[in-house]
Amino acid sequence: AKSTRTGVHVYVPDPVTGTAGGDRLRTMEELRTALTDGELVVFLQPQLDLRNGDVVGAEALVRWNHPTRGLLSPADLLPAAEQAGLLRPLTDTVLELALAAAGRWWTDHEVPVSVNLSAANVTDLDLPDKVASALRRHGLPARALTLELVEDTLMTDPERGRAVLSDLRRLGVRTSIDDYGTGYSSLAYLRHLPADELKLDRSLTADVDRDPRAAAIVQHTVALAHHLGLSLVAEGVETVATSVTLARLGCDVAQGYAIARPMPVDDFLGWLVASESALLDEVLVPLLSQ
Ligand code: C2E
Ligand code: MG
Ligand code: MG
Ligand code: MG
Numbered sequence: 001a002k003s004t005r006t007g008v009h010v011y012v013p014d015p016v017t018g019t020a021g022g023d024r025l026r027t028m029e030e031l032r033t034a035l036t037d038g039e040l041v042v043f044l045q046p047q048l049d050l051r052n053g054d055v056v057g058a059e060a061l062v063r064w065n066h067p068t069r070g071l072l073s074p075a076d077l078l079p080a081a082e083q084a085g086l087l088r089p090l091t092d093t094v095l096e097l098a099l100a101a102a103g104r105w106w107t108d109h110e111v112p113v114s115v116n117l118s119a120a121n122v123t124d125l126d127l128p129d130k131v132a133s134a135l136r137r138h139g140l141p142a143r144a145l146t147l148e149l150v151e152d153t154l155m156t157d158p159e160r161g162r163a164v165l166s167d168l169r170r171l172g173v174r175t176s177i178d179d180y181g182t183g184y185s186s187l188a189y190l191r192h193l194p195a196d197e198l199k200l201d202r203s204l205t206a207d208v209d210r211d212p213r214a215a216a217i218v219q220h221t222v223a224l225a226h227h228l229g230l231s232l233v234a235e236g237v238e239t240v241a242t243s244v245t246l247a248r249l250g251c252d253v254a255q256g257y258a259i260a261r262p263m264p265v266d267d268f269l270g271w272l273v274a275s276e277s278a279l280l281d282e283v284l285v286p287l288l289s290q
Pocket of ligand 4: 202
């Protein structure tokens with residue numbers, strides 16, 4: 001298996017046998033039942049507005065509560081899902097879990113939940129209808145949901161992808177370009193892509209304190225995003241120092257270990273309540289007093 005920039009592994013046949021390994025086949029079979037038996041869960045990671053400390057989003061990240069292998073991460077399960085042709089049902093499940101979670105906090109905190117899409121979803125003409133009925137089922141308005149995609153997911157069929165995204169935005173769902181800055185044709189895509197938000201990749205945000213060139217790229221991307229009317233989210237923010245610098249460079253929102261690690265839904269609900277009263281002393285007080 002070969003790692004791509006998104007940390008998702010692409011299936012490469014064994015050069016000797018030309019087949020998938022036994023482990024991989026077993027994983028694919030197990031995943032089929034996991035999807036129906038409720039073994040998939042989502043962890044939630046908060047996103048913080050760098051100007052005022054408000055929690056402005058939560059990204060849902062899939063985990064597999066495997067009966068014998070423990071908690072598996074996307075890198076362990078997405079390749080098998082892709083190989084088994086299960087990416088669409090996987091997204092359906094994640095969407096369901098994410099909206100069920102948002103339904104628990106929405107009346108008290110209007111914090112949208114973000115769900116990651118894969119290429120199989122972006123070319124799915126039924127996606128907008130599925131999303132609309134899932135929102136209805138959970139009694140949520142469309143603005144309670146953000147859908148994230150990396151530019152590469154549009155490569156198989158850009159026209160259809162844009163049509164699906166436009167339909168989603170017409171519903172009122174927010175769209176976000178994930179891992180921005182690592183793709184091949186970022187600027188050309190930006191021109192026509194119906195999006196509300198850019199998520200600047202961790203590889204570009206991590207070094208802003210040490211590397212003036214990284215800082216220049218962030219600053220330039222902030223300006224670009226704002227000129228296009230997009231909000232800029234910095235991902236992978238691991239230290240308070242980095243979030244201070246990113247705030248100074250004009251980033252709107254930060255997500256990363258400095259704020260909180262992805263956590264189970266129940267923990268997130270507690271975190272959300274605590275963050276509102278305590279205003280995240282370690283992160284915000286130093287940030288706002290700079
Ligand atoms: P992503 O969408 O860019 O999500 C951010 C990833 O960075 C998550 O990894 C998160 O745990 C990690 N992260 C967050 N803050 C930090 C930080 O400060 N430092 C570092 N080093 N890492 C941080 P995770 O959960 O392992 O997910 C990896 C990727 O798998 C995601 O990248 C996304 O592309 C994909 N993925 C996750 N859940 C889903 C899903 O439900 N559906 C699909 N299609 N893809 C998913
Ligand atoms: Mg994402
Ligand atoms: Mg990302
Ligand atoms: Mg990433």
